[in-house]
Amino acid sequence: MVAQFPIEADTRTLELMHFLVTAPGYQPLKTIWIEIALCDSGAFHVTLGNAAHALNQISGNDRVKCSEALSHFGVSTRKLRHRLNNSTESTSKGVIANILAHICLAIRSYDWDSWSMHMDGLGLIAKARGGFADLGDQMTLLILLLQALLIQPMSPVFLPAGQALIMVSSIADVINMNSRSASFWKKDVDAIRLIGPCIHFLLSMPRLPSDFMNMSDSEDLVAREVHVEILGKKYFELKVWALVTLALLRYHDGKDVYVQEMKREMLAMNKLTPPEVIEIARDIIWIDVLMSPFSEDLAVDLNPFVSPQRTY
Numbered sequence: 303m304v305a306q307f308p309i310e311a312d313t314r315t316l317e318l319m320h321f322l323v324t325a326p327g328y329q330p331l332k333t334i335w336i337e338i339a340l341c342d343s344g345a346f347h348v349t350l351g352n353a354a355h356a357l358n359q360i361s362g363n364d365r366v367k368c369s370e371a372l373s374h375f376g377v378s379t380r381k382l383r384h385r386l387n388n389s390t391e392s393t394s395k396g397v398i399a400n401i402l403a404h405i406c407l408a409i410r411s412y413d414w415d416s417w418s419m420h421m422d423g424l425g426l427i428a429k430a431r432g433g434f435a436d437l438g439d440q441m442t443l444l445i446l447l448l449q450a451l452l453i454q455p456m457s458p459v460f461l462p463a464g465q466a467l468i469m470v471s472s473i474a475d476v477i478n479m480n481s482r483s484a485s486f487w488k489k490d491v492d493a494i495r496l497i498g499p500c501i502h503f504l505l506s507m508p509r510l511p512s513d514f515m516n517m518s519d520s521e522d523l524v525a526r527e528v529h530v531e532i533l534g535k536k537y538f539e540l541k542v543w544a545l546v547t548l549a550l551l552r553y554h555d556g557k558d559v560y561v562q563e564m565k566r567e568m569l570a571m572n573k574l575t576p577p578e579v580i581e582i583a584r585d586i587i588w589i590d591v592l593m594s595p596f597s598e599d600l601a602v603d604l605n606p607f608v609s610p611q612r613t614y
Contacts, residue, residue: 308343318353325356335406341438344385344400347378348407378403393431395438398424478590539582542567546583546593546600553596561603568604576604 307315322336339349351374358368382400385391401420408417428434480486542564549560568574580601583593 306340308340308346315350318350318357321357322349322353335403338399338402338406342396342399342403344378344381344396345403347374347381348400348403351375351378352407352410375407393427398427398434398437401427538567538571539586542579543583543586546580547587549600549603550593550596553600557600557603561600564604576601579604 307319309315311319322332325332335349335352339346351371354374355368355371358371378400382397382404385394385397385400391397401424405417405420405424408414408420545560545564545567549557549564552560564579568576568579580597588594
């Protein structure tokens with residue numbers, strides 16, 4: 303195991319890694335954090351620093367900054383700065399691993415300024431190297447997860463991933479088979495592989511400006527919305543899936559607004575029938591236990607001649 307570490311390991315290194323691996327309780331990202339750490343010496347130092355900080359807290363010294371942790375973080379930062387100044391190294395897998403480790407650290411310490419800075423840096427690296435498709439599986443999955451974080455209201459900074467929606471067709475099958483297993487929901491890598499691409503796609507869709515409510519000159523907003531309307535067909539199936547899902551999940555207490563919107567979509571697409579609307583949703587994501595019980599009733603509701611106020 304020692305030979306697999308990206309730095310020369312002493313007794314303290316082994317102690318910190320043992321603590322990180324065996325620490326009790328569910329720790330999101332722990333498995334991937336360790337995998338990324340083993341990719342690069344700079345990332346490994348961040349991981350050691352995080353473990354040292356956690357041990358410091360357990361010992362009751364959480365009010366005092368841990369000098370050991372700060373030392374590891376400093377080594378990692380110096381390595382990163384040096385490599386970013388090298389045109390070849392600056393876009394390497396090792397540099398990306400180091401940055402990802404700092405992003406994980408920023409998330410755990412709620413340092414969103416640092417998080418944004420490192421995410422912006424990854425965006426620049428992505429453009430310089432033409433994306434991250436050639437990276438190892440775990441590296442790419444972690445990027446997708448961090449990209450999909452909803453904690454910060456920011457648009458994705460990486461290259462578009464519209465085709466990722468194709469990957470989610472198997473999500474429902476996996477969930478249907480494993481939804482009753484508590485351990486399934488604690489498998490970080492599986493969750494990222496299933497959900498990350500879909501969330502990335504959703505976050506990549508156009509959105510209103512954050513200050514649109516206070517805009518005194520609305521011409522730009524109007525122009526943008528016209529542009530989105532023209533591109534509406536690009537997101538038609540995703541919109542139908544969202545409407546069907548919401549209507550089924552709120553079938554007894556709020557489906558009417560979604561039913562009316564789906565009727566408008568059906569009229570806009572001319573020959574689209576209620577069963578075809580339901581089938582579009584099935585082809586994207588369909589959680590059987592949640593969605594099947596009322597799907598046939600919803601198809602009846604979508605008949606243009608049926609009032610949404612009918613009583614069942």
